[in-house]
Amino acid sequence: MVRYVPRFADGQKVKLAWPLAVFRLNHIFWPLDPSTGKWGRYLDKVLAVAMSLVFMQHNDAELRYLRFEASNRNLDAFLTGMPTYLILVEAQFRSLHILLHFEKLQKFLEIFYANIYIDPRKEPEMFRKNPMANYIYAIWFGAKTVELLSLGQIGSDLAFTTDSLSTMYYLTHWEQILQYSTNPGENLRLLKLINLAIERAYLLSRGPFYVTGLKYISR
Numbered sequence: 001m002v003r004y005v006p007r008f009a010d011g012q013k014v015k016l017a018w019p020l021a022v023f024r025l026n027h028i029f030w031p032l033d034p035s036t037g038k039w040g041r042y043l044d045k046v047l048a049v050a051m052s053l054v055f056m057q058h059n060d061a062e063l064r065y066l067r068f069e070a071s072n073r074n075l076d077a078f079l080t081g082m083p084t085y086l087i088l089v090e091a092q093f094r095s096l097h098i099l100l101h102f103e104k105l106q107k108f109l110e111i112f113y114a115n116i117y118i119d120p121r122k123e124p125e126m127f128r129k130n131p132m133a134n135y136i137y138a139i140w141f142g143a144k145t146v147e148l149l150s151l152g153q154i155g156s157d158l159a160f161t162t163d164s165l166s167t168m169y170y171l172t173h174w175e176q177i178l179q180y181s182t183n184p185g186e187n188l189r190l191l192k193l194i195n196l197a198i199e200r201a202y203l204l205s206r207g208p209f210y211v212t213g214l215k216y217i218s219r
Contacts, residue, residue: 002033004106006113014113015120019138028052028095031106048099055095059088076156083151087144 003024006014016024024030028048032041062085069077098105118126174194178187 002036004031004033004109006109006117008117008119009114014117017136019136029098031102031109034106052092052095052099055088055092059085059092062088075158076160079154079158080152080156083148087148 006016008014028051032044036044062081066078066081066085069081120126174190177190181187
């Protein structure tokens with residue numbers, strides 16, 4: 001099976017940058033050459049569908065892991081793994097979209113390289129001034145990696161902040177108010193308010209926690 005080779009309007013082959021040359025070897029994202037026979041196209045579609053199913057199974061395993069961590073209330077691991085899963089789902093949808101529009105993609109590539117793409121033989125100065133164009137795929141991959149790490153860090157920070165609520169009320173020294181206050185009614189209202197705040201905080205993490213005051217304080 002031969003992959004499609006882009007050509008200029010005069011029939012000359014386009015010298016692809018190395019990221020596109022590597023990308024061209026992918027049997028999902030790059031169409032076949034028009035000269036490929038019927039059985040070659042059939043085999044390519046079978047391989048593409050099989051690899052898509054493997055990709056989907058991988059995404060399903062990632063989803064099961066996230067559901068497991070969520071059921072165990074492991075918020076840190078859940079939020080750290082969620083960005084990875086979302087990127088995998090995005091890649092899955094993009095792959096399926098390309099598979100469903102293989103013929104349109106080939107026609108687009110033919111029109112683009114024949115009529116739109118600038119021939120470096122005619123405009124050599126444009127390809128000396130922009131050497132970073134050959135590394136655009138690597139830059140995109142690095143940007144996606146940074147995006148993944150940033151989202152994961154946000155999830156970890158959020159989980160850490162949520163967990164820190166479990167000890168926050170110990171550090172406010174609210175018990176000194178009860179020690180120096182002479183108003184029993186205000187003390188009771190304060191304890192009920194603290195009880196409500198603690199309960200809501202723990203509902204977001206491990207479960208409810210109660211200040212009972214030796215069971216003399218009613219909710």
